[in-house]
Amino acid sequence: MAHDGLVMGVDIGTTSTKAIVYDAEGRVLAKASAGYPLYTDAPAAAEQDADEVLAGVMQAIAEAAQTSGQADAIRWLSVSAAMHSVLPVDERGRPLTRALTWADSRGQRQAEAIRADAGHGLYLRTGTPIHPMSPLVKLCWLREAEPDVFRRAARFISLKEYVLYHWFGEYLVDHSIASATGLFNLRRRAWDDEALAVAGVRPDRLSALEPTTRVLTGMRPEAVRALGLSPGVSVVIGASDGVLANLGVAAIHPGVAAATLGTSGAARLVVDRPLTDGEGRTFCYALTEDRWVIGGSTNSAGIILRWVRDHVGLEEPGGAGDEAHAGYHRLVAMAESVPPGSDGLVFLPFLAGERAPYWNADARGVYFGLSLQHTRAHLVRAACEGVLLQLKNVIQSLTDLAGPLREVRAGGGVMRHAWWQRTMADVMDIPVVVPDDYESSCWGAAALAWYAVGVWDRLERVEETVSLQTRLEPDPGRARVYAAAMERFRRLYGALTNEFSALAADRDRTPAELGGD
Numbered sequence: 001m002a003h004d005g006l007v008m009g010v011d012i013g014t015t016s017t018k019a020i021v022y023d024a025e026g027r028v029l030a031k032a033s034a035g036y037p038l039y040t041d042a043p044a045a046a047e048q049d050a051d052e053v054l055a056g057v058m059q060a061i062a063e064a065a066q067t068s069g070q071a072d073a074i075r076w077l078s079v080s081a082a083m084h085s086v087l088p089v090d091e092r093g094r095p096l097t098r099a100l101t102w103a104d105s106r107g108q109r110q111a112e113a114i115r116a117d118a119g120h121g122l123y124l125r126t127g128t129p130i131h132p133m134s135p136l137v138k139l140c141w142l143r144e145a146e147p148d149v150f151r152r153a154a155r156f157i158s159l160k161e162y163v164l165y166h167w168f169g170e171y172l173v174d175h176s177i178a179s180a181t182g183l184f185n186l187r188r189r190a191w192d193d194e195a196l197a198v199a200g201v202r203p204d205r206l207s208a209l210e211p212t213t214r215v216l217t218g219m220r221p222e223a224v225r226a227l228g229l230s231p232g233v234s235v236v237i238g239a240s241d242g243v244l245a246n247l248g249v250a251a252i253h254p255g256v257a258a259a260t261l262g263t264s265g266a267a268r269l270v271v272d273r274p275l276t277d278g279e280g281r282t283f284c285y286a287l288t289e290d291r292w293v294i295g296g297s298t299n300s301a302g303i304i305l306r307w308v309r310d311h312v313g314l315e316e317p318g319g320a321g322d323e324a325h326a327g328y329h330r331l332v333a334m335a336e337s338v339p340p341g342s343d344g345l346v347f348l349p350f351l352a353g354e355r356a357p358y359w360n361a362d363a364r365g366v367y368f369g370l371s372l373q374h375t376r377a378h379l380v381r382a383a384c385e386g387v388l389l390q391l392k393n394v395i396q397s398l399t400d401l402a403g404p405l406r407e408v409r410a411g412g413g414v415m416r417h418a419w420w421q422r423t424m425a426d427v428m429d430i431p432v433v434v435p436d437d438y439e440s441s442c443w444g445a446a447a448l449a450w451y452a453v454g455v456w457d458r459l460e461r462v463e464e465t466v467s468l469q470t471r472l473e474p475d476p477g478r479a480r481v482y483a484a485a486m487e488r489f490r491r492l493y494g495a496l497t498n499e500f501s502a503l504a505a506d507r508d509r510t511p512a513e514l515g516g517d
Helices: 050-068 106-117 117-126 134-146 147-154 158-168 193-199 221-229 242-247 302-313 321-336 376-400 418-428 442-450 459-464 475-505
Strands: 006-012 014-020 029-035 074-081 086-088 155-157 172-176 208-210 233-239 255-262 264-273 283-288 291-298 346-348 367-368 407-411 431-434 470-473
Touching: 006 158, 006 242, 006 442, 014 233, 014 442, 050 074, 050 134, 050 158, 050 193, 050 221, 074 158, 074 442, 086 147, 086 158, 106 117, 106 134, 106 407, 117 193, 117 367, 134 147, 134 193, 147 291, 155 158, 158 172, 158 233, 172 233, 233 242, 233 283, 233 442, 242 255, 242 264, 242 283, 242 291, 242 442, 242 459, 291 418, 291 470, 302 321, 302 376, 321 367, 321 376, 346 376, 346 475, 367 475, 376 418, 376 431, 376 475, 407 418, 418 475, 442 459
Parallel strands: 006 074, 074 233, 172 208, 255 407, 407 431
Antiparallel strands: 006 014, 014 029, 086 155, 255 264, 264 291, 283 291, 346 367, 431 470
């Protein structure tokens, strides 16, 4: 279908917003990004200032528009965003606190209480595991820990909703972001009455639900001017970053999964109906009205590798920029000097607790099998392998639910190195395909926009735009080594589950209670 405009995909992430201008063939015409802080002032807290995020979003969009030299031709914005944030605002839309992000885990006690009561039924209806990341759990924590804030809040919204409110003066949430709250009934596409009762909120304290393809018009003139766009610009409300990452690499068919290793990691698969797991291992979030994404997110990715770089692999902690990249290249070189399987050394990469498939915030990191033959290089390789073994755990959950995979499309900053691509194929024992574009959520948002506004007649047109850089087949010998390592990995986790809980209990006790001075 002919058209005369451009689209900008906007991805509101945890530490930065990226904005990329595309044409309908997926060609990148301009890009920009803007960062903002993540506040971790209190134990287990991970918060953001909503106005700092809003300023970052505005800056990235304005810079991308200006850099393109075609700001007047940008007819649509389409918005991707990180999931699970909660921001209480007053009746005038002003934040009452910082936003609680997905990484905020202060609701562990509330999550345990919900799981012990109505947790599994809530999960089966909403598709969101009962975990401190979930806004359902965050609302319960906020109600107990900050009762005055909870009482004063006119609305509880996400950071994406805060941006849309400033653009349009309305509280709107897409089905995808809503389906990651633990408050949204997947099959009814409405707020879930029991979940709302558990959270202690009424529907009028949440935003109006909209399909991910809803096109919003009438942006406030002052917002249009600040963004440097034409007055007629429209906004496709879009979806969450996870589901759009699948769309951005055209992983939308049965048997084709998307896996990302960035700061955190995830594996996801598109299905044609809401699909939840009897064991509660996976999430299920909306992409469009007839497509859903099942998957699991893991804390065990770049955050672990940064720790390994700074405290295990290198004698001096890594810096930033080129220095940091050089540090990661040195890690890979060390890992390559050791045989697959790290001579029997296994690493459980749970330094930050874990999400899928265990959903255990108490889990902690373990090196197992250390001997005198093991060197610093063994420690590095075992840690890298541990990250991939844990991602395979997530992949296994998907295959249990939806059947075998024929390929995994891999992205994220970690996957730019050939060693990681090759080792992922061996660990997964599945062909790994690497797309050219690593900003898959931005392109996924743009692709959804082309479909929503009718430039594309079907979502599958995205396949014509995705360039696949590399395909790596697993090596049978190395795959057998990792299959054995995977079995040991799982046995170790099972054997240590009670010890993780005991360690967490000890952390909460005073020295006197532990028998100390």
